[in-house]
Each structure stands twice: as structure tokens, then as C-alpha cells.
Amino acid sequence: MKKNTSYRDEVPENNPTFEVNRRDFVKLLGGGLFIYFQFGNFLSGLASEASQRRSLPSDYNAFIHIAEDGTVNCMVGKIEMGQGIITSFAQMVADELDAPLESVRMVMGDTELCPYDQGTWGSMSTRYLGPSLLGAVAEARAVLLSLGAENLGVKPEELAVENGVIFIKDKKNKKVSFGQLTKGKKIEKYLEVKPKVKDFSEYKIRGKSFNHADGIAKVKGEALYSGDFRMPGMLYAKILRPPSHGATLVSADTSEAEKLEGITITRDKELVAVLHRDPEKAQAALTKVKAEYKFDEMKVDDQTVFKHMLEFPSESRVVRSSGNIEEGKKNSDLITESEFQNSYVAHAAMETHTALAYLEGEKVVVRASTQTPFGTQDEIARELGLGLEKVRVIPPFLGGGFGGKTAFRQAVEAARLAKITGKPIMVQWTRKETFFYDNFRPAAVIKITSGTDKAGKISLWDYHEYFAGDRGSDTVYDVPHAKTTSYSARDVHPFLTGAWRAPGNNTNTFARESQIEMMAAKIGADPLDFRLKNLKDERMIAVLKSVAELFGWTPAKSPSGRGYGIACGFDAGSYVAHMAEVKVDKATGKVQVIRVACAQEMGYCINPEGSLIQLEGGITMGLGYALTEEVKFTGGDVHTTNFGNYQIPQFSWLPKIQTKILERNEPPQGGGEPGIISMGGVIANAVYDACGARLFQLPMTPERVLAAIGKIK
Amino acid sequence: MAEIIHFELNGKNVEIPLEKGQTLLWALRTNFNLTGTKYGCGEGYCGACTVIMDGEAVRSCGISMEDVAEKKITTIEGMSVAGKLHPVQQAFVDHDALQCGFCTPGMIMNAYGFLLKTPRPTRAQIIEGMEDNLCRCGAHTRIIEAIESASKVMKV
Numbered sequence: 001m002k003k004n005t006s007y008r009d010e011v012p013e014n015n016p017t018f019e020v021n022r023r024d025f026v027k028l029l030g031g032g033l034f035i036y037f038q039f040g041n042f043l044s045g046l047a048s049e050a051s052q053r054r055s056l057p058s059d060y061n062a063f064i065h066i067a068e069d070g071t072v073n074c075m076v077g078k079i080e081m082g083q084g085i086i087t088s089f090a091q092m093v094a095d096e097l098d099a100p101l102e103s104v105r106m107v108m109g110d111t112e113l114c115p116y117d118q119g120t121w122g123s124m125s126t127r128y129l130g131p132s133l134l135g136a137v138a139e140a141r142a143v144l145l146s147l148g149a150e151n152l153g154v155k156p157e158e159l160a161v162e163n164g165v166i167f168i169k170d171k172k173n174k175k176v177s178f179g180q181l182t183k184g185k186k187i188e189k190y191l192e193v194k195p196k197v198k199d200f201s202e203y204k205i206r207g208k209s210f211n212h213a214d215g216i217a218k219v220k221g222e223a224l225y226s227g228d229f230r231m232p233g234m235l236y237a238k239i240l241r242p243p244s245h246g247a248t249l250v251s252a253d254t255s256e257a258e259k260l261e262g263i264t265i266t267r268d269k270e271l272v273a274v275l276h277r278d279p280e281k282a283q284a285a286l287t288k289v290k291a292e293y294k295f296d297e298m299k300v301d302d303q304t305v306f307k308h309m310l311e312f313p314s315e316s317r318v319v320r321s322s323g324n325i326e327e328g329k330k331n332s333d334l335i336t337e338s339e340f341q342n343s344y345v346a347h348a349a350m351e352t353h354t355a356l357a358y359l360e361g362e363k364v365v366v367r368a369s370t371q372t373p374f375g376t377q378d379e380i381a382r383e384l385g386l387g388l389e390k391v392r393v394i395p396p397f398l399g400g401g402f403g404g405k406t407a408f409r410q411a412v413e414a415a416r417l418a419k420i421t422g423k424p425i426m427v428q429w430t431r432k433e434t435f436f437y438d439n440f441r442p443a444a445v446i447k448i449t450s451g452t453d454k455a456g457k458i459s460l461w462d463y464h465e466y467f468a469g470d471r472g473s474d475t476v477y478d479v480p481h482a483k484t485t486s487y488s489a490r491d492v493h494p495f496l497t498g499a500w501r502a503p504g505n506n507t508n509t510f511a512r513e514s515q516i517e518m519m520a521a522k523i524g525a526d527p528l529d530f531r532l533k534n535l536k537d538e539r540m541i542a543v544l545k546s547v548a549e550l551f552g553w554t555p556a557k558s559p560s561g562r563g564y565g566i567a568c569g570f571d572a573g574s575y576v577a578h579m580a581e582v583k584v585d586k587a588t589g590k591v592q593v594i595r596v597a598c599a600q601e602m603g604y605c606i607n608p609e610g611s612l613i614q615l616e617g618g619i620t621m622g623l624g625y626a627l628t629e630e631v632k633f634t635g636g637d638v639h640t641t642n643f644g645n646y647q648i649p650q651f652s653w654l655p656k657i658q659t660k661i662l663e664r665n666e667p668p669q670g671g672g673e674p675g676i677i678s679m680g681g682v683i684a685n686a687v688y689d690a691c692g693a694r695l696f697q698l699p700m701t702p703e704r705v706l707a708a709i710g711k712i713k
Numbered sequence: 714m715a716e717i718i719h720f721e722l723n724g725k726n727v728e729i730p731l732e733k734g735q736t737l738l739w740a741l742r743t744n745f746n747l748t749g750t751k752y753g754c755g756e757g758y759c760g761a762c763t764v765i766m767d768g769e770a771v772r773s774c775g776i777s778m779e780d781v782a783e784k785k786i787t788t789i790e791g792m793s794v795a796g797k798l799h800p801v802q803q804a805f806v807d808h809d810a811l812q813c814g815f816c817t818p819g820m821i822m823n824a825y826g827f828l829l830k831t832p833r834p835t836r837a838q839i840i841e842g843m844e845d846n847l848c849r850c851g852a853h854t855r856i857i858e859a860i861e862s863a864s865k866v867m868k869v
Contacts, residue, residue, distance in 0.1 A: 082811075082814065082850045211807075211809045212809055214814065215805070216806055217814075218811055218817050219798065219803075219805045219811070219814075220749070220790070220792075220802065221748070221788070221789035221790050222749065227742075227748070227751075230748075277743070278735070278743060280734050281732075281734070348849055351751070399814070399816075400812075400850055401813075616851055617850045618851065619851065620853055621850070642754050643756075643759055648847060648849060650847065651840045651843045651856075652841070654854060
């Protein structure tokens with residue numbers, strides 16, 4: 001092992017498949033400088049294993065390519081779904097490289113060009129991929145400096161870089177651009193000793209606000225989503241769907257549909273598809289298919305689901321524990337026992353699940369709206385019995401994801417049909433299909449027994465989380481005797497459930513923050529004071545104080561009649577605190593949110609405006625699960641079919657939104673999800689403060705608000 | 714032989730054989746390859762497919778092609794002129810009034826149709842005019858601001 005910084009032009013020896021990949025690169029990108037860079041240590045063994053099964057170098061997780069015209073191509077396995085990493089990643093790359101921001105082109109999620117990635121979720125892009133991305137860019141910069149030194153006949157230390165141009169520090173006219181250095185060459189470089197990344201104080205492009213890099217394409221209608229690609233001979237596939245989950249196809253009579261002009265029927269095991277070049281003709285023909293099913297559905301509906309879940313045999317797991325619960329009970333002066341519930345919630349991204357699949361020689365290429373292109377590739381390869389190198393998944397822009405596009409059934413369907421027919425197949429789900437097959441946010445129950453002592457300190461916290469997921473189940477507050485138990489089971493739900501923007505945390509934060517205000521109300525404490533008195537975490541205290549200032553909080557015990565609420569929590573490494581003001585119409589039970597203030601601390605913020613946009617988005621989207629969103633069902637029959645029976649936030653619901661990001665020079669943390677976690681809790685607490693009605697169930701529909709008002713003693 | 718209908722699409726005269734059951738949305742997306750007009754719900758709830766027909770914002774998923782004959786249709790692709798963004802488009806860019814961008818063409822077309830009728834709107838009028846266009850990412854606040862600022866620039 002050489003100690004000095006050195007270059008290796010050859011590829012690492014442990015990568016027999018590297019050559020294939022490199023050829024693809026060169027074919028696609030032409031000449032220039034390629035830098036490959038290493039996985040961080042954050043990836044699970046599973047992910048490394050998955051990456052090794054691919055025709056990709058197993059020890060790199062992003063690539064930088066500097067083209068002859070100076071374009072910096074940055075290839076990452078993440079996708080863009082509105083969260084804005086196409087902009088913030090480019091800022092990071094340009095800043096670390098000293099290249100113009102506009103020279104950076106992000107190539108995202110293409111399984112053939114980009115290194116393996118587990119998926120775009122959990123607000124993980126910046127905090128986990130970010131550090132290795134920067135490491136790679138720093139390496140690219142060092143390589144360029146070394147090439148520049150050769151070119152200009154000086155030592156690298158004598159050089160400086162600005163805007164993609166390398167020059168001699170005291171002779172600015174002695175210069176060479178990145179593009180000139182790479183011109184006419186195909187260079188691959190790999191540094192054994194890694195250069196240091198820049199310090200916060202050296203940032204020039206990071207920490208500044210930039211509008212969405214994809215904004216102009218999107219306002220012109222030119223940004224391409226999966227359903228916008230066209231191929232010669234492309235057919236739309238409309239697929240026969242069961243009437244409910246748990247129904248199995250017994251027989252399908254397609255004879256009437258087949259009589260229609262231009263219709264082809266394709267059948268493969270349970271998959272019955274009607275194909276036509278015109279999607280409406282295919283849809284019309286599908287209605288002519290007569291099918292019979294046998295049913296084996298769960299006996300549960302949206303009313304009985306909570307009882308069902310509590311009675312379902314589940315496994316319990318202690319997530320964390322400190323002190324002793326019995327001791328805590330003894331030390332408590334006032335005990336509060338509560339049960340909180342939330343219903344199933346849909347992702348309801350504006351783009352339905354869509355995929356276009358076609359054959360390219362022996363290869364299946366799939367353009368799919370997926371948050372997990374590599375998982376999609378895995379599943380298609382398995383389903384079709386192909387090697388991974390025969391399946392290429394390319395995610396174009398996604399019309400929203402929120403966790404719903406971690407499921408990719410539509411892509412597998414399109415790939416199967418393309419393989420069978422040999423034709424390009426577009427599967428663009430209807431809104432009804434997208435609701436039916438959604439991996440809903442699970443319905444859940446939280447039970448809490450908590451206590452305060454005579455000094456107004458929290459003395460007990462016994463927290464039981466059923467099926468929500470334990471993310472966000474942290475006690476948050478400083479409690480000597482605290483325990484969190486999580487309950488889970490397979491097959492408890494009648495349909496698919498999964499990650500929904502800040503999975504688990506919306507449910508947990510609703511329950512925790514409601515309970516906190518119930519305790520504060522019992523002892524007649526101001527809910528902000530009560531929190532501050534029971535918190536040790538300085539970062540949480542800081543966001544609470546910050547939001548109080550932004551909102552203009554003045555102390556009062558609840559219910560004060562003002563309609564003010566508070567909720568706080570942490571998610572994805574970031575801290576958030578929300579305050580809200582609501583009006584409750586006591587006659588109708590309707591809640592109008594007047595304003596919401598939110599302070600967030602997320603370490604170093606790469607694109608402040610982009611982060612504020614995510615906060616606004618979280619707050620606005622969160623109004624839905626707080627107030628109206630609830631999937632209706634009987635057994636496996638999902639009654640929620642379109643926006644007519646599933647109400648998502650609209651313009652008239654909008655509160656005045658005030659947001660603030662606290663600066664902190666520490667590694668960047670997640671920004672896509674934290675802003676939504678408090679919305680159930682902050683509105684529930686504000687409703688209580690307005691009228692004394694405590695809501696224990698989300699969403700807080702007018703009927704539930706009226707029922708809670710009816711229970712006021 | 715299918716009946717041929719004629720209409721004006723983004724300033725050009727076009728014709729198309731009339732297919733039973735075809736809606737304007739899918740004629741635009743398949744026959745004319747104008748994919749900026751999006752399918753979001755197919756039942757008129759979301760507004761992602763909004764276009765302008767004879768000066769009115771309409772949901773193209775609910776318009777039969779037979780009703781398009783002799784009409785003037787403007788889609789998102791017809792909004793910018795000679796590479797210059799329409800003031801409503803420009804305002805959406807300036808206010809960063811989008812995230813995933815999927816509802817954006819429908820939002821812009823609805824806002825344009827709304828401003829044609831209400832050139833100097835109040836904030837409350839904008840909210841009412843945009844109420845039934847859905848956005849899941851939560852770009853609403855900036856969309857309202859964008860329309861407010863576009864209304865000051867747009868010439869009707």
C-alpha cells in the first residue's frame with residue numbers, strides 16, 4: 001500500500017464487471033475524466049451484498065464524469081420526486097469542485113449508469129449519500145489539480161480553482177479549464193489517499209438559496225414523467241383487477257373484449273391484460289372481460305380495525321427503557337392514561353404509478369415512476385428469470401412519491417407484458433388502481449400511561465405502539481422512568497401498508513404531543529413551559545424557543561380559548577417544533593387552521609429556500625392526515641377510489657405559514673419529512689385549546705370533533 | 714371512414730379522425746404527443762389535465778373529442794412564445810411554486826384561464842379560483858403568490 005497520494009489508472013482488481021460498466025459510460029458520455037468513489041460505512045451489509053450482485057463496481061456509490069466541454073456529470077442512484085435534490089446535490093458538487101453550478105448535470109437513478117442505491121426515502125439523500133458524494137468530488141478536484149499542475153508545469157500547491165478554471169495563484173492568466181484538461185482523453189483516476197473535503201467556512205454555493213433546477217422544464221410541460229415517453233408500436237395495457245384484496249381469479253372470459261378492433265389480450269398466470277394503442281379503447285375493452293373470483297377476505301373494516309389490531313397476536317419488543325415503570329408510578333402524583341388511533345392514509349401522489357417497458361435486444365428497459373430503481377430491477381429480473389444485466393430501470397421525474405413509489409408493481413407488470421409481447425408496453429394506472437394497490441400508512445394504536453410529580457416534572461412514561469412503526473417513538477422528554485414497547489405482526493392488515501412520509505413518526509408524535517399537553521393541562525401549566533421544564537436536549541429547546549418567538553407565544557394554561565397548540569419532535573436527524581392557531585366551528589365540528597409556525601434545525605442547510613419549501617409542503621400535506629384523510633374499506637374491498645371520496649388539502653385550507661431554519665454548522669440532516677410529523681399533534685392541541693375537546697383519533701373529522709365536544713364535562 | 718374533426722391547437726389548425734369515447738386529454742397525449750397535459754384522476758377532481766378551450770379553463774379528461782370540433786385549444790406547450798415564458802409560467806419559476814411539477818401544467822393553465830376572467834384578483838378570489846386544482850406536495854402558498862404577481866404583469 002503506497003502511503004503517498006498516487007493515481008491508479010487501472011480499475012480496482014476486485015471488480016471483474018467493471019469493464020462492462022466502463023464501456024457503457026464511455027459510449028454514453030464520450031471522453032473525459034471519470035472519477036469513481038467509495039461507499040461510506042453507513043450502508044448495511046445487505047446493501048453492499050446487493051451491490052455486489054450487480055454489474056457495478058461494488059465499492060463505489062457515485063460517479064463523477066467531467067466531459068470535454070466542461071460539463072460535470074454526477075451520477076447517483078437517487079431519484080428526483082419534488083424534494084429538490086437535483087438542485088441541492090448540484091450545489092454540493094459545484095461548490096466542492098469549484099465549478100460553475102450550471103455546469104453540473106445530475107444523472108439520477110438509472111440502474112445502468114448509476115451506482116447501487118437502496119432507494120430514495122427516509123430523508124437520507126443529503127445526510128448519508130452526501131458525505132461520500134463530497135469525498136468523491138474532493139477527489140475529482142485533486143485529480144484535476146494534478147493534471148493542471150502537469151499542464152502548467154508547476155506543483156499542485158501553487159494552483160487555485162475558480163469556476164471550473166485552474167490557474168497559478170499569482171499568475172491568473174496562466175490557466176487551464178477542466179474541459180481543456182480532459183479534452184481528447186479518456187482518463188480514469190482513482191486516488192488511494194483521499195483529499196480532505198472543504199470546511200463550512202469555505203462554502204460558497206452551499207448555504208445559498210437556488211430555485212428548483214428543473215423548474216423551467218416543469219412550467220413548460222417539457223419535464224418527462226414515465227407516462228410521457230413514446231415508442232413506435234407502443235401499446236397501453238389495462239389490467240384486470242380483482243374487486244378486493246384477498247380475491248383470487250377463478251376464470252376470465254375475454255371473448256367479448258377480443259372482438260373489439262385492435263384489441264389484443266395477453267394472459268400470463270393471474271395477469272390478464274387488454275392491449276391497445278389507445279388507452280381509452282383498452283380501458284373500454286377491459287370492461288367487457290367477465291371474471292369470476294373466489295374470496296378469502298379478512299373480517300375487518302375501517303370501524304373495527306383498531307379492536308382487530310389490539311386483539312391480533314403480535315410480537316412485542318422493548319425499543320428503549322430507562323429506570324423502572326413501577327417506581328415511576330409510585331413517584332407520580334397525577335397519572336394520565338390514553339389511547340390514540342389513526343386510520344389508514346393513502347400516499348395519493350398526483351402522478352399515478354406508471355411504467356413503460358420495452359425490449360432492447362435481450363435487455364428489458366423500464367422507465368418507471370419508482371423511488372427504488374434498484375429494487376425494481378431486482379424484482380423484474382427475478383420475475384422474468386433474467387440476470388440483472390438484462391434489466392435496466394430508468395426513473396425519469398416522479399410526480400410525487402412520499403413512500404408510495406417504493407412499491408413498483410406497475411413496473412413489473414409492464415416488464416412482464418413487454419417480454420411476452422415483444423412490444424413497448426405502457427402501464428399507467430388509473431387513480432382507482434393507485435388507491436387500491438397503495439401501500440397505505442398503517443392504521444395504528446398508541447397507548448400511553450404517564451405521570452407527573454408534585455414539582456410538575458414528568459415522572460413516568462410507559463409507551464405502547466401498535467403497528468405504527470417505532471420511528472418517532474422516542475420519549476423526547478427527560479423522564480427518569482420510561483419505556484417504549486413496539487408491537488408488530490405479519491398479515492395484520494387486509495392490504496399492503498408501508499412507509500408514508502416520515503413513517504411512524506406522524507402517529508407517534510400525534511400521540512406523544514397530545515399526551516404531553518393533557519399532562520400540562522392537568523397541572524395547569526402553560527404547555528410551552530411544561531415542555532421546556534421537562535426537556536434536556538438543547539437542540540429541541542432551541543427550536544421550541546425559536547418557534548415561540550416566530551409565532552408570538554404568550555403563556556396561558558390550556559384550554560385558553562385562543563386555539564393555540566404546540567407539538568415538537570425529531571425525525572431524520574433534524575429537530576422541529578410547530579405552533580398552530582385554529583378555529584373550531586362548534587356547530588359543525590369543522591376545524592380551520594389559521595396559521596402554523598415551524599422552526600427546524602437540520603444541521604448545515606445546503607439550500608435554505610429549498611428546505612423552507614419542504615417545510616411548507618410538509619405542513620400543507622399534514623393538514624390532510626390531521627383533518628380528513630382516511631381510507632374506507634370493508635375487508636379487502638377498498639372503498640376509497642378517487643379524490644371524490646378521499647379529500648386531500650386544498651387551497652382554501654391553507655393556513656398562514658411561518659417558517660424558520662436554525663443555522664448550525666454540523667453535517668446536514670434530513671429535510672423532506674420532519675416538517676410534517678407534528679401536524680396531527682399541533683392541530684389536536686390547538687383544537688383542545690380552542691374548545692376543550694380532546695381528540696384521540698386521526699383524522700379529526702367534523703363528526704369526531706363534534707363527538708369530542710359532546711364529551712366535555 | 715371515421716369522421717374528421719378540425720380544431721385549433723396552440724394556434725395551428727389541426728384535424729383528427731373522431732374516435733368514439735376519446736377524450737381531449739388522451740387525444741392530446743397520444744395523437745398529438747402533447748404530454749404536458751397530465752392524467753391525474755380521470756374524473757375531473759384534480760385539474761392536472763386542465764387546458765384552455767375557447768378562453769375557458771376546462772378539464773380535458775371530461776371533454777369528448779366531438780365537442781372539440783371547431784374549438785380553440787391551448788395547452789401548456791402553447792403558453793410560451795418564441796422561447797419566452799408566459800408571465801404565469803415565469804411567476805411559477807420566480808416563486809418556485811412547484812415541487813414534483815406534475816400538477817404544475819394544470820395549475821398554470823387554470824391560473825391563466827382564471828386571470829383571463831379576473832385580471833386583478835384578490836387573494837380570496839385566487840384561492841376560490843384555484844380551489845379544485847390539487848397539489849400533493851404542498852406548493853399552494855407559493856402558487857397563490859405566483860398568481861398574484863403574474864396578475865400584475867399579464868396583459869389580457
